[in-house]
Amino acid sequence: xxxxxxxxxxxxxxxxxxxxxxxxxxxxxxxxxxxxxxxxxxxxxxxxxxxxxxxxxxxxxxxxxxxxxxxxxxxxxxxxxxxxxxxxxxxxxxxxxxxxxxxxxxxxxxxxxxxxxxxxxxxxxxxxxxxxxxxxxxxxxxxxxxxxxxxxxxxxxxxxxx
Amino acid sequence: xxxxxxxxxxxxxxxxxxxxxxxxxxxxxxxxxxxxxxxxxxxxxxxxxxxxxxxxxxxxxxxxxxxxxxxxxxxxxxxxxxxxxxxxxxxxxxxxxxxxxxxxxxxxxxxxxxxxxxxxxxxxxxxxxxxxxxxxxxxxxxxxxxxxxxxxxxxxxxxxxxxxxxxxxxxxxxxxxxxxxxxxxxxxxxxxxxxxxxxxxxxxxxxxxxxxxxxxxxxxxxxxxxxxxxxxxxxxxxxxxxxxxxxxxxxxxxxxxxxxxxxxxxxxxxxxxxxxxxxxxxxxxxxxxxxxxxxxxxxxxxxxxxxxxxxxxxxxxxxxxxxxxxxxxxxxxxxxxxxxxxxxxxxxxxxxxxxxxxxxxxxxxxxxxxxxxxxxxxxxxxxxxxxxxxxxxxx
Numbered sequence: 001x002x003x004x005x006x007x008x009x010x011x012x013x014x015x016x017x018x019x020x021x022x023x024x025x026x027x028x029x030x031x032x033x034x035x036x037x038x039x040x041x042x043x044x045x046x047x048x049x050x051x052x053x054x055x056x057x058x059x060x061x062x063x064x065x066x067x068x069x070x071x072x073x074x075x076x077x078x079x080x081x082x083x084x085x086x087x088x089x090x091x092x093x094x095x096x097x098x099x100x101x102x103x104x105x106x107x108x109x110x111x112x113x114x115x116x117x118x119x120x121x122x123x124x125x126x127x128x129x130x131x132x133x134x135x136x137x138x139x140x141x142x143x144x145x146x147x148x149x150x151x152x153x154x155x156x157x158x159x160x161x162x
Numbered sequence: 163x164x165x166x167x168x169x170x171x172x173x174x175x176x177x178x179x180x181x182x183x184x185x186x187x188x189x190x191x192x193x194x195x196x197x198x199x200x201x202x203x204x205x206x207x208x209x210x211x212x213x214x215x216x217x218x219x220x221x222x223x224x225x226x227x228x229x230x231x232x233x234x235x236x237x238x239x240x241x242x243x244x245x246x247x248x249x250x251x252x253x254x255x256x257x258x259x260x261x262x263x264x265x266x267x268x269x270x271x272x273x274x275x276x277x278x279x280x281x282x283x284x285x286x287x288x289x290x291x292x293x294x295x296x297x298x299x300x301x302x303x304x305x306x307x308x309x310x311x312x313x314x315x316x317x318x319x320x321x322x323x324x325x326x327x328x329x330x331x332x333x334x335x336x337x338x339x340x341x342x343x344x345x346x347x348x349x350x351x352x353x354x355x356x357x358x359x360x361x362x363x364x365x366x367x368x369x370x371x372x373x374x375x376x377x378x379x380x381x382x383x384x385x386x387x388x389x390x391x392x393x394x395x396x397x398x399x400x401x402x403x404x405x406x407x408x409x410x411x412x413x414x415x416x417x418x419x420x421x422x423x424x425x426x427x428x429x430x431x432x433x434x435x436x437x438x439x440x441x442x443x444x445x446x447x448x449x450x451x452x453x454x455x456x457x458x459x460x461x462x463x464x465x466x467x468x469x470x471x472x473x474x475x476x477x478x479x480x481x482x483x484x485x486x487x488x489x490x491x492x493x494x495x496x497x498x499x500x501x502x503x504x505x506x507x508x509x510x511x512x513x514x515x516x517x518x519x520x521x522x523x524x525x526x527x528x529x530x531x532x533x534x535x536x537x538x539x540x541x542x543x544x545x546x547x548x549x550x551x552x553x554x555x556x557x
Contacts, residue, residue: 014534018534018535018538021534021541022461022462022538023461157201157203158203159185159188159196159198159200159511160181160184160185160200160202160511160513161185161203162179162181162202162289162290
């Protein structure tokens, strides 16, 4: 596996210089690996994992998980519709899933009304969408591997031990 | 009347751990941004599913004594784990005993097998407790030197040279704390042949065996003719990040386990039931977590060993454990002054090699069970320290 990809997957916040040290590569090599990953569209972009619940200056945002049932299309299956739905700015995440519905969306909007409007005016009206079920997220406990409220305890190891 | 007059002679003359002195020095610098490479345990917290199983056991009211040998479910899990990972079969009913860490397993082994005056061999540099534990049971410790030129592997030649009449036991710790030394299968076969020839009992401390980065670990107990004369000692502290749980085990011929059990039942009764419950979960479902942690240690090892050698501190790449053991004599300092000056000038703690025996002279132990950022920062600080020494030498 691309050594830089391995480090990216771990989710640490290493700088390129630190990645170079850990992987035993030059800084230029690390940059090149990153470029390669971008070219191959394996690496799509950076996004920090944030807990904004206590940040007063951050704009309030509402998130919802939406289950969408759609009609598969001849010759295209679910892909065309899924991509069309994914293009909406409000849609943060879109998965095709197995089970009782077809698409799992995570949708984000400034207010509950805005999310609700998006669902009723934009999403439900897309041809091929059979039904939606919207679940508003009330509280986040863990996001992409990061615990929000209760941190894993930091090491309180003996500084020198046999 | 002085209270100290009540202290038994063999305890009064026991030397204090060299680690402790250095620990106190570092403790005085609390709050000063010291990066400690002097730790002896993983920086990972015990995986959550193992902690959760202990909490669940408490919720179900598991608070009573267990059988002296340990929960049969745990002994079965140990038997299966050792058979799968080490290729040695031990019966859970009478060939496995659960102990309070490998430390207790070693202690009761010494108390069960050492007559006053018996000689116990151990390769050195080694874990700080081997020699004192032998002294505490009125045995005689015989140190077998290991050398940097062999990457601190124990050789049959060194063993033969150190052997003398009266030697009864050989303690092995491979991979080794503090040197990271390991033995190849071929080297172990020669050591095994020597043990058979001299009728030695082997106590094999396997605590770092999962943390083997290249090749596969071979336990001496798996070699022909060795299971009947080896007590296989292992635990959960390093591989499963369960140091504070104090849980370990010993496997061996039933007569030896029975003897250890006699000591254990009077001294300890049993290991903590909660730790035993957690240990079952670790053995049955913890392997993925072990692999993830081992992968981390592997990369950290590569980083640290490369940096040490670039800085001019010759350091072999340990095939196992999470310790690097560089030679610091190129700086003109010795293994005592180097850590002290490094701590004072750059606030990085490493442990003097002689805390682990005289053969550690000229070396220090650096533990790389720490995050990448701290390791990189520590190496940068060590580099600056070594540079100032080099410039001072030129003047």
